[in-house]
Amino acid sequence: MKRSTGQDRSITSKWRPATHAVRAGTWRSEQGETSEAMFINSGYTYDSAAEAAARFAGEKPGMTYSRTQNPSVQMLEERIAMMEGAEACRAQASGMAAMTAALLCQLSVGDHLVAAKAMFGPCRWVIDNLLPRFGISASFVDGRDNDAWERAIEKNTKVFFFETPANPTLDVVDIAFVSALGKAHGIVTVVDNAFCTSALQRPLELGADVVAYSATKLMDGQGRVLAGAVCGSKDWIDGKLLPFQRNTGPTLAPFNAWIVLKGLETLDLRAHKQSENALKVGRFVEERVPRILHPGLPSHPQYDLARKQMSAGGAIFSMLLDGGREQAWAVLDALELIDISNNIGDTRSLICHPASTTHSSIGDAARAEMGVVDGMLRMNVGLEDPDDLIEDLDRAFKKAGL
Numbered sequence: 402m403k404r405s406t407g408q409d410r411s412i413t414s415k416w417r418p419a420t421h422a423v424r425a426g427t428w429r430s431e432q433g434e435t436s437e438a439m440f441i442n443s444g445y446t447y448d449s450a451a452e453a454a455a456r457f458a459g460e461k462p463g464m465t466y467s468r469t470q471n472p473s474v475q476m477l478e479e480r481i482a483m484m485e486g487a488e489a490c491r492a493q494a495s496g497m498a499a500m501t502a503a504l505l506c507q508l509s510v511g512d513h514l515v516a517a518k519a520m521f522g523p524c525r526w527v528i529d530n531l532l533p534r535f536g537i538s539a540s541f542v543d544g545r546d547n548d549a550w551e552r553a554i555e556k557n558t559k560v561f562f563f564e565t566p567a568n569p570t571l572d573v574v575d576i577a578f579v580s581a582l583g584k585a586h587g588i589v590t591v592v593d594n595a596f597c598t599s600a601l602q603r604p605l606e607l608g609a610d611v612v613a614y615s616a617t618k619l620m621d622g623q624g625r626v627l628a629g630a631v632c633g634s635k636d637w638i639d640g641k642l643l644p645f646q647r648n649t650g651p652t653l654a655p656f657n658a659w660i661v662l663k664g665l666e667t668l669d670l671r672a673h674k675q676s677e678n679a680l681k682v683g684r685f686v687e688e689r690v691p692r693i694l695h696p697g698l699p700s701h702p703q704y705d706l707a708r709k710q711m712s713a714g715g716a717i718f719s720m721l722l723d724g725g726r727e728q729a730w731a732v733l734d735a736l737e738l739i740d741i742s743n744n745i746g747d748t749r750s751l752i753c754h755p756a757s758t759t760h761s762s763i764g765d766a767a768r769a770e771m772g773v774v775d776g777m778l779r780m781n782v783g784l785e786d787p788d789d790l791i792e793d794l795d796r797a798f799k800k801a802g803l
């Protein structure tokens with residue numbers, strides 16, 4: 402096996418991200434296969450006892466066990482790291498495995514975390530229910546308010562954690578400001594970049610320390626596998642994340658890694674085309690519902706900040722209807738083309754009612770605090786013809802009295 406990052410055909414950081422998405426992390430066997438081969442194995446063999454000992458001691462290169470190394474997984478890790486502009490990346494079994502590992506690997510009893518209150522329901526559950534069991538406390542702030550981050554810092558604050566844009570309110574956090582504030586106080590900034598991926602937003606270039614992913618979303622983008630990833634400096638990944646991962650085992654399966662590798666080859670194309678479609682459908686929706694939240698539309702309260710840190714608005718928007726849950730469900734039930742589904746980033750257009758699905762487990766109080774109201778619908782715009790999506794929504798809106 403030879404990396405195509407060898408002497409002959411160097412895939413190095415001199416290439417641009419869209420090129421890395423197609424080519425970085427390709428290793429080739431002596432057959433010279435075009436696409437990456439798939440390695441479905443749990444263990445490795447050694448030529449001698451001494452060779453086994455040397456590999457375990459880290460004195461000789463080579464893999465020892467697929468909980469920590471596998472060629473298919475490592476190809477994916479190299480590709481994501483290169484795309485992200487990160488020194489290192491470790492793939493995880495799912496997005497939630499990535500978020501949990503990114504937090505638990507570096508926080509200890511007595512530590513404090515500051516998080517933006519608008520976030521994916523299970524992330525909120527981890528902070529509200531899991532971390533306190535290990536003596537880790539948290540404060541939630543309005544992530545849009547730069548001063549709130551500063552006010553929330555305590556002597557023992559170790560981590561800033563946020564999504565931008567956030568799920569499902571599409572709040573935008575000023576990555577450069579919050580990361581710089583964190584640096585000044587020795588706080589590690591962790592960004593959940595699932596809504597954008599490196600195709601649309603590059604948190605490390607804006608100063609963030611760690612980027613964590615659900616690769617299930619735009620990276621796979623075709624509704625096939627669960628996957629996650631965490632990127633950061635080599636010191637942080639090797640020193641903090643790797644010992645946690647090696648000994649607790651939230652490892653990505655090689656087959657899933659291979660699927661995501663294939664997904665990444667079209668990521669740039671999909672992310673931009675889905676953003677374009679979302680803008681077109683969003684402009685139609687804006688005429689028909691009281692409020693739409695999409696960072697690509699000038700009506701978004703943080704449109705200028707979104708333009709500064711995102712290269713496009715993304716595939717996802719939320720809409721707020723006056724008729725509460727009854728009207729929101731009526732829209733869903735009247736759709737013929739767009740699927741009722743809580744996934745995002747998919748090439749198929751999907752729509753869901755967050756209050757009764759993705760954000761149902763966090764409770765009424767947390768939902769109210771985040772702004773996840775009963776009349777909210779969240780839509781992922783896919784690659785269908787946007788005019789068909791508009792016709793489907795038009796029909797459903799009429800049936801629901803909009």
Ligand SMILES: *Cc1c(COP(=O)(O)O)cnc(C)c1O
Nearest residue numbers: 495496497521568595615617628
């Ligand atoms: C989906 C999602 C996750 C969790 O990812 P899974 O792959 O479903 O475990 C975390 N954060 C955000 C913002 C998400 O959208």
